Amino acid sequence: MTTGEADTETYPRPPETGPEPSATAHVRARSGGPLALRAGQAAPAGMARLGRGDGTGLALPVWPDGATPSLLEEYQVAPVPVERSGETRRVLAAALRCCWSDLTADPWPGTPASVDDVLSTYRALIGRGDDLMRNWAIGALRRLHDSAWLEVADGFVRLGPRCASWPPASHAQLRELMRRLPTAEETPGGTEVLPVVDDRLDGAPENAEAGASVTIPDEVDTDLLGPFDERRRAEIVAAFMAVEHAAEPVHEARFSALRDPVLRRTLTEMLERRGRVLIHDRESWISGYAAETLATGTASGTGTVSQAGSVLDEAERAVLVLVLIHSVAIPRADGLLPTDSWLSPFPAQIDELRRHTKLPIGELEAALRTLRHAGLVTQVKAGEEAGGYVPGPQFHRLTSQARRRLQEELILAAGPHTPLAAAVRANRR
Numbered sequence: 001m002t003t004g005e006a007d008t009e010t011y012p013r014p015p016e017t018g019p020e021p022s023a024t025a026h027v028r029a030r031s032g033g034p035l036a037l038r039a040g041q042a043a044p045a046g047m048a049r050l051g052r053g054d055g056t057g058l059a060l061p062v063w064p065d066g067a068t069p070s071l072l073e074e075y076q077v078a079p080v081p082v083e084r085s086g087e088t089r090r091v092l093a094a095a096l097r098c099c100w101s102d103l104t105a106d107p108w109p110g111t112p113a114s115v116d117d118v119l120s121t122y123r124a125l126i127g128r129g130d131d132l133m134r135n136w137a138i139g140a141l142r143r144l145h146d147s148a149w150l151e152v153a154d155g156f157v158r159l160g161p162r163c164a165s166w167p168p169a170s171h172a173q174l175r176e177l178m179r180r181l182p183t184a185e186e187t188p189g190g191t192e193v194l195p196v197v198d199d200r201l202d203g204a205p206e207n208a209e210a211g212a213s214v215t216i217p218d219e220v221d222t223d224l225l226g227p228f229d230e231r232r233r234a235e236i237v238a239a240f241m242a243v244e245h246a247a248e249p250v251h252e253a254r255f256s257a258l259r260d261p262v263l264r265r266t267l268t269e270m271l272e273r274r275g276r277v278l279i280h281d282r283e284s285w286i287s288g289y290a291a292e293t294l295a296t297g298t299a300s301g302t303g304t305v306s307q308a309g310s311v312l313d314e315a316e317r318a319v320l321v322l323v324l325i326h327s328v329a330i331p332r333a334d335g336l337l338p339t340d341s342w343l344s345p346f347p348a349q350i351d352e353l354r355r356h357t358k359l360p361i362g363e364l365e366a367a368l369r370t371l372r373h374a375g376l377v378t379q380v381k382a383g384e385e386a387g388g389y390v391p392g393p394q395f396h397r398l399t400s401q402a403r404r405r406l407q408e409e410l411i412l413a414a415g416p417h418t419p420l421a422a423a424v425r426a427n428r429r
Contacts, residue, residue, distance in 0.1 A: 023275035033148045034161040035059040053211025058161045064220045065237045069245040080247045091140035094122040097181045099159045108164035109212045112156045124182035164214050247393045249284035258285050288397035319367040321413050323348045327390045329414045342395040347380050347388030
């Protein structure tokens, strides 16, 4: 998930007038990261408030019944994959080891640590210090920064607001893990301070950690879940986490809350409060954005929010269109793909993307990296060739309305002067 431009320079700017609808706030938080709050401003419904020492804060969505996406493991449902997940976890552990200076306190907000110390701790953890491992660690720091698990800038690392989402019950296990990890001092030599990202930290006062606080709402969706017994309540929450965080649509046979109309109605209402809808395809289900809250969230946030929920700038949108043209539109025109399919086994070759864009190679690669991290494209191999890019798992989350709109946009992009494009423009008048 990419972060939006804001008065904090890291998180989406809070609205200047009146409280926004809760569903819209959840759309902005999901697409652009934790929401910035002004001094004294309360968090929207269903969100925790992470307060700084100067009175400002951040709003972070809270999952129902204290569940986390790790619940998917119990049901053997695959989550959205993280690029080089093992390295990313190890770098996060190294950062936590350096920034969680007081193990008697909660992890967040911790204290800043230098990138140098984090990389040295990472080296001690894996027992290697070659250039390849260092490059992977730098990539992991970028991913963790973009997803708000860490804040990285000016040669320093801070724990990001998502670290405050760890349930208190997990802190004891985390403390034990931290005691077992090596420190930077245990690694001979050092590493240079590296410019990991260009973004600046949020500009909070240096002593902001001293007055930091986390305010968790007492209960989330109590009015919806309250009438059910413990078993059915757990079934609804499990289905909620599955449709929100699974990489692929989940089969209804695995979740009774997707089969039972009464439970499914409650699940639908829980999603509606977050600007989301259930998407049904045969016997499988997944969640996506409701069109009205997506449009409102785009207007009140920054950049352009895709149906997959990522804030994309102009270059990233252009590269995504190129991938769709070469991997979907052209094979579909040749009769190789069904009309309504947005998944493709025909990768857009990287050479084709370079040849058909005016973006510098560095910007093209940065855009592809952002799209990969957002799940909008997937990098694949193509036999003996260099491979390329196809639409990512987030395209499962398109509603029927969004699929039609995207089909029209692809027609306009691939053949703006064709009769079919003229018909699309005429229908929109």
